[in-house]
Amino acid sequence: MQPDTGPRADALELTVLMPCLNEAETLATCIDKAKAYLSRANIAGEVLIADNGSTDGSIEIAKAHGARVVHVPVRGYGAALRHGIENAHGKFVIMGDSDDSYDFSRLDPFVEKLREGYDFVIGNRFKGGIADGAMPFLHRYLGNPVLSFLGRLFFRSDIGDFHCGLRGFRREAINALGLKAPGMEFASEMVVRASLGKLRIAEVPTTLSPDGRSRPPHLRTWTDGWRHLRYLLLNSPKWLFVYPGAAILAFGALLTIVLLQGPVQVLPGVVLDTHSLIVGCMAMLVGASCLSFGVIARSYSATRGFLPVNPRLARVKAYATLERTLMGAGALALVGLTGLGYAVWQWAAADFGALEYNGMVRMLTVSCTLIALGLQLAFAAFLAALIDIET
Missing domain, CATH: 3.90.550.10 (Spore Coat Polysaccharide Biosynthesis Protein SpsA; Chain A)
Known part of the structure; x- marks a missing residue:
């Protein structure tokens, strides 16, 4: 110089x-x-x-x-x-x-x-x-x-x-x-x-x-x-992760709830059934992942000084402690395990033979999705807590 x-x-x-x-x-x-x-x-x-x-x-x-x-x-x-x-x-x-x-x-x-x-x-x-x-x-x-x-x-x-x-x-x-x-x-x-x-x-x-x-x-x-x-x-985790994630999760949740009880005809000759239910469950998983990425990315950006501290996120984090989040994740997984246990019980009652396809697929799909959501939420909570450790 x-x-x-x-x-x-x-x-x-x-x-x-x-x-x-x-x-x-x-x-x-x-x-x-x-x-x-x-x-x-x-x-x-x-x-x-x-x-x-x-x-x-x-x-x-x-x-x-x-x-x-x-x-x-x-x-x-x-x-x-x-x-x-x-x-x-x-x-x-x-x-x-x-x-x-x-x-x-x-x-x-x-x-x-x-x-x-x-x-x-x-x-x-x-x-x-x-x-x-x-x-x-x-x-x-x-x-x-x-x-x-x-x-x-x-x-x-x-x-x-x-x-x-x-x-x-x-x-x-x-x-x-x-x-x-x-x-x-x-x-x-x-x-x-x-x-x-x-x-x-x-x-x-x-x-x-x-x-x-x-x-x-x-x-x-x-x-x-x-x-x-x-x-x-x-530099905008909100628009990169949170808003898309919320939209995808809402779409998946709505589709799953609507189809949980059985097929739904949306137009003449157009019926949504188990395959659409699977799409809804996958959308829920993707949406939940995006939301957790958004929260973690925003927290990390504030920790590193890339972005200013978000007061609303700080209040949410203050309430949603690691322990509370793990309790919520456990509740989701428990509901899913209950459904999975019921499906296994039904299978055992049939001497582990053939089962009625449509209803069982719905039960297994939703149950496994809830288990996956619970595990994902738990791991995301641990990662967020790890980022917040002061050095």
């Missing part, structure tokens, strides 16, 4: 931060626009380039145009930005790609919101305007809208453009979030952590232009899209 010789943070209001990996074609333009903005707005600031291993002369260009350069030893969009934020000297940081797709000469809305006391300000390209050819069709009409919708749904955020790369923030507030993602999912991590951390967030319209590079962008549509989706899901 090169010596940090720039002006100190208490002397600067704003750092304009740009990650860079071989951006010789556009870097000078971006730096010049940012410096012109700082001069026009009379802001004490700097332009900081977080270089990720450029070999095309980008470093020399940055220095020649008056930017400060920090070298990032770890490859990746997120790694470059994290290192840049850590080394920024401004009270505020505005970050954006160095491909000339964002206009660094028009940063007033970001600075105004930051001066008003907002911790995090993100641009919205869909409100500000996307020029023709600036965003691929799949990104504009599928990737960004879907991922932004899921982000709003999962984390109760009002942000309309989760992946706008032009964003500003108070440096101390973002550093306190402990961001770790090394790759493109850093963009999602920043928004998710800011939302979960209850930071004051504002959104401002911004424009997006076609980038000025002749080479393809670093972004990989499907790979990076999956990394963003994966990050959103892993």
Whole structure:
């Protein structure tokens, strides 16, 4: 790492931060626009380039145009930005790609919101305007809208453009979030952590232009899209496990109860019978597994500091102690064992010969399902208790 010789943070209001990996074609333009903005707005600031291993002369260009350069030893969009934020000297940081797709000469809305006391300000390209050819069709009409919708749904955020790369923030507030993602999912991590951390967030319209590079962008549509989706899901056990699990369990329980007494005709010529009962029992097992995964994952995330403590989950855990949960699991298993014992008794009464198929299959299926649910609940309770052990 090169010596940090720039002006100190208490002397600067704003750092304009740009990650860079071989951006010789556009870097000078971006730096010049940012410096012109700082001069026009009379802001004490700097332009900081977080270089990720450029070999095309980008470093020399940055220095020649008056930017400060920090070298990032770890490859990746997120790694470059994290290192840049850590080394920024401004009270505020505005970050954006160095491909000339964002206009660094028009940063007033970001600075105004930051001066008003907002911790995090993100641009919205869909409100500000996307020029023709600036965003691929799949990104504009599928990737960004879907991922932004899921982000709003999962984390109760009002942000309309989760992946706008032009964003500003108070440096101390973002550093306190402990961001770790090394790759493109850093963009999602920043928004998710800011939302979960209850930071004051504002959104401002911004424009997006076609980038000025002749080479393809670093972004990989499907790979990076999956990394963003994966990050959103892993940080929302509720939507990944709990809600799907509850829906599947409810469906299975309803189907099992309806078919417990015998076949049910749902449409002319369509009768649900033992095979549908088996489907219902399997759905109950899958749903219960998802629910237990959700509770354990949420508890683990809070223990490790990935997610804040959930007060409702804490109250449930305080009541559903290991011992109480084991009692409930034992009750389920006991009901199942009773049904299984009755089936064996019936079989013995028939001298272990053939039995009436339909009724016996219902009895055995439901009984074995209850036994499996009881065992699953017991093991899940022990795993949850293990995670809660203080070290």
